[in-house]
Amino acid sequence: xxxxxxxxxxxxxxxxxxxxxxxxxxxxxxxxxxxxxxxxxxxxxxxxxxxxxxxxxxxxxxxxxxxxxxxxxxxxxxxxxxxxxxxxxxxxxxxxxxxxxxxxxxxxxxxxxxxxxxxxxxxxxxxxxxxxxxxxxxxxxxxxxxxxxxxxxxxxxxxxxxxxxxxxxxxxxxxxxxxxxxxxxxxxxxxx
Numbered sequence: 185x186x187x188x189x190x191x192x193x194x195x196x197x198x199x200x201x202x203x204x205x206x207x208x209x210x211x212x213x214x215x216x217x218x219x220x221x222x223x224x225x226x227x228x229x230x231x232x233x234x235x236x237x238x239x240x241x242x243x244x245x246x247x248x249x250x251x252x253x254x255x256x257x258x259x260x261x262x263x264x265x266x267x268x269x270x271x272x273x274x275x276x277x278x279x280x281x282x283x284x285x286x287x288x289x290x291x292x293x294x295x296x297x298x299x300x301x302x303x304x305x306x307x308x309x310x311x312x313x314x315x316x317x318x319x320x321x322x323x324x325x326x327x328x329x330x331x332x333x334x335x336x337x338x339x340x341x342x343x344x345x346x347x348x349x350x351x352x353x354x355x356x357x358x359x360x361x362x363x364x365x366x367x368x369x370x371x372x373x374x375x376x
Contacts, residue, residue: 185206186206186207186208187201187205187206187207187208188207188208188210189201189207189208189209189210190209190210190211191209191210191211191212191213191238191239191240191282192211192212192237192238192239192282193238193239193282194238194282195282195301195302196302197282198282198283198302198303198304198354199302199354199355201304201350201353201354202350202353202355202357203350203351203352203353203357203358203359203362204349204350204359205349205350206347206348206349207306207347207348207349207350208345208346208347208348209240209285209306209343209345209346209348210343210344210345210346211239211342211343212239212324212340212341212342212343213239213240213241213242213285213340213341213342213343213346214235214236214239214240214241214242214338214339214340214341215241215242215243215244215245215246215337215338215339215341216241216242216243216275216338217243217244217245217263217267217268217335217336218267218268218336219328219331219332219336220241220328220332220336220337220338221268221271221272221275222271223328223332224271224274224275224278224279225271225274225275225278228278232279232338233278233279233280235338235340236279236280236281237279237280237281238280238282239281239282240281240282240283240284240285240306241275241281241283241284241285242260242262242284242285242286242308242341243262243263243264243265243268243284243285243286243287244260244261244262244263244285244286244339245263245334245335245336246258246259246260246317246334246335246339247259247260247313247317247334248323248334248339254322254323255323255326255339256320256322256323257317257320257323257339257341258314258317259313259314259316259317260313260316260317260319260320261287261308261310261311261312261313261316262285262286262287262307262308262309262310262316263286263287264286264287264288265284265286265287265288265289265290265305266288266289266290266291268284268286268290269290269291269293269294270293272284272290272293272294272297273293273294273296273297276294276297276298276301276303277297277301281303282302282303282304283298283303283304283305283306284303284304284305284306285305285306285307285308285346285348286305286306286307286308287307287308287309287310288307288310288360289305289307289351289352289358289359289360290305290352290360294352295352295356295358295361296356298352298353298354299354299355299356301354302354303354304350304352304353304354305350305351305352305358306348306349306350306351307348307349307350307351307359308346308347308348309347316346316347319343319344319345319346319347320341320342320343320346321341321342321343321344322341322342323339323340323341324340324341324342325340326338326339326340327340
């Protein structure tokens with residue numbers, strides 16, 4: 185069963201999600217990678233709180249083009265999320281995020297923030313950037329393009345039926361941790 189998640193969303197909706205749930209996201213989402221997260225934690229930005237509150241930040245360095253004066257996404261694959269682990273919990277709390285989209289999962293600090301604040305981590309499929317880009321209906325605006333460059337800028341996008349899987353929920357569960365534990369058990373049996 186696929187759950188439709190419309191942005192902005194609230195804490196109760198997010199707390200109803202569990203690891204393993206398939207979701208299709210619609211609404212406004214914002215991309216943000218290393219430079220964006222550093223920028224958000226160095227100094228509180230009220231204008232970004234308004235932009236991010238109740239929404240998701242997507243760890244993505246898109247491939248874009250301009251056509252008839254408008255930006256469009258050519259590829260929108262997720263980037264590795266663990267790089268944002270030092271910042272993510274603070275960004276979730278300060279800016280009222282309801283979740284993060286990326287690949288590979290995140291660590292204990294982010295998982296604890298998700299549990300405490302009512303947020304989730306959603307895994308998007310790596311290697312499917314062109315397919316995911318089809319769910320990006322339009323680029324609403326781009327912020328910090330000159331300062332950060334295309335991959336690191338804040339791309340404010342409208343998505344429709346963006347596919348993802350809940351892999352870290354607000355109940356303290358992490359599929360990434362479960363897979364790692366299970367893999368260690370198999371390894372230990374094989375070499376033990």
